[in-house]
Amino acid sequence: MEMVTRSISDPELLRQIVRVVPSHGYLSTGAFVGIQIFNIARRALGFSEGERLFVTCETFSCMPDAFQVLGGCTIGNKGLWIEDLGKMAATISKRAPRGATRIEGVRIVLDPAKTASYPRLHTWYMNTEKVPHEEAISDLNRAEDGVYTWEMVEVEVAEKPKKRIAICKNCCESFVLWGDERLCRSCAEGSS
Numbered sequence: 001m002e003m004v005t006r007s008i009s010d011p012e013l014l015r016q017i018v019r020v021v022p023s024h025g026y027l028s029t030g031a032f033v034g035i036q037i038f039n040i041a042r043r044a045l046g047f048s049e050g051e052r053l054f055v056t057c058e059t060f061s062c063m064p065d066a067f068q069v070l071g072g073c074t075i076g077n078k079g080l081w082i083e084d085l086g087k088m089a090a091t092i093s094k095r096a097p098r099g100a101t102r103i104e105g106v107r108i109v110l111d112p113a114k115t116a117s118y119p120r121l122h123t124w125y126m127n128t129e130k131v132p133h134e135e136a137i138s139d140l141n142r143a144e145d146g147v148y149t150w151e152m153v154e155v156e157v158a159e160k161p162k163k164r165i166a167i168c169k170n171c172c173e174s175f176v177l178w179g180d181e182r183l184c185r186s187c188a189e190g191s192s
């Protein structure tokens, strides 16, 4: 970790890294991208630490852990949604007030047209050869916001239907109903 972070002097950024690393296991380039995207969103939307957020992350890899740790957006509290498009991009908004159907958010992407100015980072991004995390992160730290592109977007707020529970006629376990099915999905799929 000292190797990876020796190019970083911003104390706030180091504090964020220290928080993310135990969850992620180490400082990967993708986790660092997540931290930078979180910080761009914080400036664009003006939220403060501890404020409830909603994130749609466009990859399962690395990046989500930054939002889980720094933004408190988890799968379990529904603050984190993964739309796995295989993109280094995320859309972040504050939690909508009760009754709202839309809220302003920001979609931020690591932009290949901009990473092209940073050869080691770009090589990592395009995965044309193995690049040590230390080198890619050093480029990202130097570039700061300069390798990202973002735009304000309207985020649709999903309404929360009342949860209905049924007991499966086959395995007798309870499950959340989607419609009026009589079998849980594992039994329904097993019997089809």
Ligand SMILES: [Zn+2]
Binding pocket: 168, 169, 170, 171, 172, 173, 183, 184, 185, 186, 187, 188
């Ligand atoms: Zn069942």
